[in-house]
Amino acid sequence: MFEELSARAHTILQETYSVKDVVVRWRRPTERNFGDLSTSAPLQLAKSLGKKPREIAEELAKGLKGFKGVERVEIAGAGYVNVWLEPASLLAELSSAVSACSPLPVRKKEKPVLIDYSGPNIAKPLGVHHILSTVIGQVLANIHQHLGYPVIGVNYIGNWGTQFGKLAVALKKWGKKPAAACSVDELLELYVRFHNEAEKDPALDDEARAAFQRLESGDKELEQFLQDVTKVTMADIEIIYQRLHVKINEVRGEYHYRNAMGPIIEEGKEKGIFTKGEEGALVVQFPEELNLPTSVVLKGDGATVYLTRDLAAVRDRIETWHPQVMLYVVDVSQMLHLQQVFATCKLLGWDLPQLEHIVFGRMRFADKSMSTRKGNILKLSEVLDEAVKRADAVIGEHGESIQTDDRSALAEMMGVGGVVYGILSQNRKMDIVFDWKKALALEGNSAPYLQYTHARARSVLRKAELKKEAALPKKSGPLSAAERTLIGTLLEFPDALTEACAQRMPHTLTNYLYALCQDFNAFYNADPILKAESAARTLRLALTSLTATVLQTGAELLTLRVPDRM
Numbered sequence: 001m002f003e004e005l006s007a008r009a010h011t012i013l014q015e016t017y018s019v020k021d022v023v024v025r026w027r028r029p030t031e032r033n034f035g036d037l038s039t040s041a042p043l044q045l046a047k048s049l050g051k052k053p054r055e056i057a058e059e060l061a062k063g064l065k066g067f068k069g070v071e072r073v074e075i076a077g078a079g080y081v082n083v084w085l086e087p088a089s090l091l092a093e094l095s096s097a098v099s100a101c102s103p104l105p106v107r108k109k110e111k112p113v114l115i116d117y118s119g120p121n122i123a124k125p126l127g128v129h130h131i132l133s134t135v136i137g138q139v140l141a142n143i144h145q146h147l148g149y150p151v152i153g154v155n156y157i158g159n160w161g162t163q164f165g166k167l168a169v170a171l172k173k174w175g176k177k178p179a180a181a182c183s184v185d186e187l188l189e190l191y192v193r194f195h196n197e198a199e200k201d202p203a204l205d206d207e208a209r210a211a212f213q214r215l216e217s218g219d220k221e222l223e224q225f226l227q228d229v230t231k232v233t234m235a236d237i238e239i240i241y242q243r244l245h246v247k248i249n250e251v252r253g254e255y256h257y258r259n260a261m262g263p264i265i266e267e268g269k270e271k272g273i274f275t276k277g278e279e280g281a282l283v284v285q286f287p288e289e290l291n292l293p294t295s296v297v298l299k300g301d302g303a304t305v306y307l308t309r310d311l312a313a314v315r316d317r318i319e320t321w322h323p324q325v326m327l328y329v330v331d332v333s334q335m336l337h338l339q340q341v342f343a344t345c346k347l348l349g350w351d352l353p354q355l356e357h358i359v360f361g362r363m364r365f366a367d368k369s370m371s372t373r374k375g376n377i378l379k380l381s382e383v384l385d386e387a388v389k390r391a392d393a394v395i396g397e398h399g400e401s402i403q404t405d406d407r408s409a410l411a412e413m414m415g416v417g418g419v420v421y422g423i424l425s426q427n428r429k430m431d432i433v434f435d436w437k438k439a440l441a442l443e444g445n446s447a448p449y450l451q452y453t454h455a456r457a458r459s460v461l462r463k464a465e466l467k468k469e470a471a472l473p474k475k476s477g478p479l480s481a482a483e484r485t486l487i488g489t490l491l492e493f494p495d496a497l498t499e500a501c502a503q504r505m506p507h508t509l510t511n512y513l514y515a516l517c518q519d520f521n522a523f524y525n526a527d528p529i530l531k532a533e534s535a536a537r538t539l540r541l542a543l544t545s546l547t548a549t550v551l552q553t554g555a556e557l558l559t560l561r562v563p564d565r566m
């Protein structure tokens with residue numbers, strides 16, 4: 001229908017002004033009572049046609065009046081044309097929103113989209129800031145998958161590097177049990193102790209360096225130690241992933257590349273890309289126009305670095321999965337690092353897929369409620385527990401108005417969802433300011449509001465005792481303003497998904513869902529649903545049902561869960 005309307009508008013302009021190749025864009029007016037679709041084409045064309053915008057608008061309006069599916073046409077402002085569609089054509093269009101609720105089948109022949117996300121560091125508890133990469137990455141994976149892309153999620157865990165030399169030394173000196181029996185907190189304690197002691201006794205650093213050297217030359221005992229430490233940490237992190245509904249298909253971390261770096265070093269040397277730098281290090285220098293500082297690929301003592309491993313990972317991913325694009329969901333502090341990685345791959349002459357840094361800012365709390373105690377990381381698990389506690393208090397405060405038969409499940413959903421949504425609803429390119437009050441409020445752009453609205457819609461459907469999903473009617477009498485607005489917003493669902501995907505911006509989807517909640521609640525307050533006469537009741541139940549499904553689909557893509565009752 002929308003396409004037919006566009007085509008019709010083209011024809012009118014072509015016939016009236018004998019112009020070719022005009023583009024008439026229709027969009028939904030921000031003012032909801034300005035119709036279903038609007039175009040500013042007359043304003044854009046006025047100059048080239050040498051006509052007044054209003055004159056062109058009148059021609060367009062005249063030609064569109066009475067066109068199939070058009071209910072009403074109006075000219076507005078200096079040269080806008082606003083169109084109201086007939087209920088039947090709006091309802092027909094809604095099938096696109098219905099289909100957008102089901103995932104598209106995977107296009108198996110297409111090259112996959114590879115997403116590098118989460119990437120926790122081993123031997124440390126997951127810190128709160130790690131939630132950003134984890135959930136932003138998971139949402140991008142979910143949306144791509146929903147839209148039919150083959151997706152490879154990769155967890156590039158940090159389990160190689162000089163810090164493990166330190167940890168090995170610390171464990172040997174002060175550890176009371178083998179690595180496999182330590183908790184993650186105990187591992188962190190050992191690491192912190194190493195740093196404190198090394199300040200007094202720098203010889204410890206040499207020991208650590210030597211230990212890492214042994215690790216890099218394949219010392220079996222140390223490798224076992226590293227595997228144990230990885231296992232212990234990942235078991236802990238897995239619990240958090242489950243709470244967050246995060247599932248990453250592949251774990252290939254830095255350890256995985258311990259033997260793959262050698263050949264790349266050789267290749268770089270042969271190609272003259274890696275050259276001798278200061279203090280015996282091997283470095284890569286970038287062409288001046290890139291404006292990137294020289295980077296070490298091998299230290300003077302022969303130790304590899306973070307960059308070396310990322311190079312090996314790029315190579316391996318290309319050979320293993322042949323991705324069309326690799327998305328690195330990594331915080332802004334690693335911008336330079338990734339630029340250097342990407343640039344080095346190009347210098348090496350590799351045949352590369354598109355490489356994209358999906359950058360995000362730092363997270364901080366709006367109040368000082370949760371600041372890092374000195375020397376400690378603020379643990380994500382603690383923040384999630386705190387969120388659930390606060391969500392439970394919100395439930396308590398609302399007394400009778402929140403109904404649930406499983407309060408702890410609801411608090412978990414609201415609390416964890418509140419934190420996740422509070423992050424995802426912000427433009428990731430900015431610093432993320434997390435505000436407890438906003439995140440857990442039942443009103444506003446928050447998870448609890450979305451969850452509440454979903455439960456409200458489901459409750460209406462329960463009361464109607466429908467056997468299955470309420471199907472959309474083919475036609476309807478005149479639409480109320482609230483119905484028309486709700487339909488218009490439901491119609492935007494497919495575009496909200498494709499836009500969030502193309503721009504890799506989860507907040508496009510949260511903004512959309514927030515608008516849908518507002519429009520549904522306005523409709524719920526304005527129009528009786530269960531008590532409406534038969535035809536209106538059928539339509540309104542169908543809209544309620546579709547709203548619930550869209551909210552649930554959207555929420556799950558955002559890793560949230562929504563209750564049926566609340």
Ligand code: ARG
Binds near residue numbers: 156158328
């Ligand atoms: N482990 C890193 C960190 O915690 C994130 C890994 C990012 N991915 C990558 N390929 N470098 O900061």
